[in-house]
Amino acid sequence: MTRTDQRGRIATALRRWCSRFEPIGLVVGLVFYCWSMSPSLLPRPWYLQAVATGLSVACGYGVGVVAVWGVRRMELTREWPERLRRWGWSAIGAAAAVVLPLFLVLGAWWQNISRELVGIEPSQSRDYAGVFVVAAIVVVLVITLARGIRRVTDLLIALIGRVLPPPVSRGLAVVAIGVVLVVAIEGLLTTGISRISNGSAAAADTGSAEGVERPSAPERSGSPASDEAWDSLGREGRTFVAGGPTSDEITSVTGRPALTPIRVYAGRKSVDADGLGLGRATVDSLADRLVAELDRTGAFDREYLAIATTTGRGWVNASVASALEYLAGGDTAIAAIQYSYLPSPLAFLADRNTPLIAGRAVFETVYRRVQDRPENNRPKLLTFGESLGSYGGQDAFSGVQDMLARTDGALWVGTPNFSEQWSRVTDSRDPGSPEILPVVYGGQNVRFAAGPSDLDAPGLVDWESPRIVYWQHPSDPIVWWSFDLLFGKPDWLREPRGVDVDKGMTWIPLVTFWQVTLDMALAAEVPEGHGHAYGADAASMWAPILNVDDSELVDRVTDAMR
Template sequence: MSATTDPQATTSPSSNTPDATTGAVETASPVGAGDRLRRYGRTLHPVGLTLALLFFCWSMTPSLLPRAWYLQAVATGISVATGYGIGCLAAWLVRKCGFTVRHSERTRRIGWWTLLGLAVVAVPTFLVLGSWWQQIVRELAQAEPASRSYYLLVLALSLTVAIAILAIARAIRGGTNRLTALGLRYVPAPVARLASLVVVLVVSVLVVNGVVYQGVIGLANRSAAAADQSTAPDVTEPTATERSGSPASAEPWDSLGREGRTFVAGGPTPEQISAVTGRPAPMPIRVYAGREAAASVEGVADRVVAELERTGAFDRSVLAVATTTGRGWVNARVASSLEYVAGGDSAIASMQYSFLPSALSFVADRKTPPEAGRALFEAVSAAVDARPAESRPKLVVFGESLGSFGGQGAFSGAQDMLARTDGALWVGTPNFAPQWAQITADRDPGSPERLPVVDGGANVRFAAAAADLDLPAPWGTPRIVYWQHASDPITWWSFDLLLHKPDWLREPPGPDVDPGMRWIPFVTFWQVTMDMVFSADVPEGHGHTFGRDAVNMWAGILDPADWTAAQTEQVRAVVGGDQTEE
């Protein structure tokens, strides 16, 4: 619909036609105060608006998890702005290639009215369809239904987001044009355009990184550090010598951080474990060191090893190294399940490496988690190797989310894990974890990306639920389990979603993913991005919430000789319920 115009038409006071050089509609003189919105609309490109409408409709389609209406509005607003930009870019390229189309005034008016008619029909239709699709996704995720009336607000907020993005883009373009005009006084036009673009991009990056990014992250880090001094409700200082933070520990209670205090104060008692196993059980050992225990992650790891030595952890049958999320969180269900399956004859070593919650660590610091995971595992592994081979405990590793990413940082891949551990449980691994990505890419032909089969399941197995551990082939030792859900956006989010269709969207979907989900360039990326915000606020077994199946996972990995299915059900009843990182 991009077109050139008749010169006489563009000089008419009532002109409402596209400009020949920009493709935008020329602004007419205002008639009244209410004319401002109309004037703004005339600056918009018809091709851009057509693509924006299409992206609006696409953005309403289902994705992995149910979205709050305001997250839907943000995803829609970004998609609309993206579609508009693609449309304008396409029209600009066509003009630069020398193609122009001349339309009569009547044809142009028909085009605009047709676009308006399409919008009047498509927008309310897809708002209704979007609210309906979200209800289906909620049912699949076993989430509570939400009022569909909130979708009336999606249009207003999404347009606000789209207009704000467009305003920023126009401001950048305006700055580039002014710098180009200045540069034309001194250098040829191509050089002036390139130089102005580089200057604007550099300034924009410096402003975002130096002022916005560093300022926000700095403020968040200070706020998180202050919050780390608090203690969760009903969490009290342990008295058992087997726990860090106790009177016998070299790690003071106040130094462990909020999540560290919760970790060492929790877990099953010997009596609770005995009620399941029918045998006397020792007190499970939990050791931990806070972020400020030493100047470096290596120093913090050394303090954790000292706590292991103090508590006699190397004499237990199972020693687990747990890599935490950003501010030191360990999934209590995963930790407690290991202690039940091990009959209490276990020790778990962990440490804090940051004050930032996972969401901010995900954005601001992907370097420290693998450094911390490597430092802790190397320190513990060296202490285990220093003992006689016949008296060493089983050395296992685990981590969830950012902790899974960090924990795998100690290893080069699956073979390295198998060579240096007696088992591993990686939960909700982010897509950017290189070890997970390589193992997934090397899966057996024909196995799906959401649940890969590796070497027939000889040592490494992927599971969304307990039943997925059962494969026809024998399961050798050591055993590695990747526990992930088909509907978890943390696992499936990637920048590749912008322009590449992933295998998990080419294959039959998981049981909790809407079969109507389709990959759409740009749109799917923003949908899955918004899905991550509340990915842990769904019932266990979906999204990024991992619950009672932890018992089955540890029973499969440790494979204790006298463990029964009835005991698994007993523990599942005890550790049930939802717990997410605070």
């Protein structure tokens, strides 16, 4: 066979393969391709953009196919002459030849605008060359999967149709396939992830981060004086208890004598729990061990006792913890437990119940111990958490009034959109205040902030104690991601955009969901003050909660943590 014949066969096979696609679906998919390049919350590397584009195009193609199917069901179609069909395919090809490269260039340009807004160096447009190839692979894979599901559905319809009327057989087949898909996906996210990932995550949890050494101070869990073994604390627990400022470091920043901050921690290994999540009994056991450490270290005699609800495998934001210790002169105790071996993304997918169990159990156990002491000899009780930690920590309370009644302040950082407490507070905002920075009862006890200046924004009423701060960046996809983005325009996209979000970002059905979903992948890999990167500004967030009215001290603490 000559090379010319080979090319001819390949061209024929390619034309035959392309003819299987619905032209209207391709047109709609091309529109979704253009939309997918539009700006989102954060700049994305080309490979994440490719995935977002591929998924968006596949959704657009599906919309077009469903629309054509509906029109055909209503018998509103007609058979077009072959010449018009060829012209149609030629028009689609010509449009694609112009639109595909044009929007690759525009997409790279929009991404560089987003990069500038969050303080990242611009990328080269040529980096986007791979978007088309990877996106095309994603589209083909998704469409192939969808066609496979359709074939299975048709086969099931035929089987059921032997004994039941066609309308009933179609309905039963669709319901049956839907149930199987839901069960399969749910099983993958819970049992599958836990079995595949939990073992490797537990193995990784045995190591320590570079530079982390066992503390010698008795004020720390894992020290020689502690009942909690150093090896039982987990990777993040060891990092937490070994970190933070010393009393000398605090004194050098504040200019006043300081105490050694107390940090206590109970690792999951200490209760020998296996599996993805912990039950209430084992979480209660961890909470009891934590209280025993608080008693051992004299934590209940400190001015401030803070309960930190951790993320998936026990991470505590070092800046948030250290800022509290600096501002309080080390007269603090911070308590936390590890409730999972999984990193937050996998814990988010596979187990959202355990953070709630952990948040409630730890707070209730510590709170009861505090209440057992004489009223004039109790520490001020604080609580804080970031991401899944904020989600789990807030669930210890029935509402804001309960939080105000049982704590002396709270700092919630980068709260996920699915958090019920956050949603209730946000939805109760004063009329006219934006969703990205809600005002609740004029800011009397609760305030939202993207940066320090938002805590004292014009128009707020006098701030009363206790004080609760919700710290969230306009560009943080963890805060704004929701399944509602698929088909509903959220308030934060009806309002003026935040200072670090491209003003050109708009809501597009289906597309915005995939954009924000992919934004989450590297949300913490941007400079502090943007996305899901919360750092040294924690000092400004803690200061009003602690009633620290010393802006110079806050600035010194902030500089010390940068």
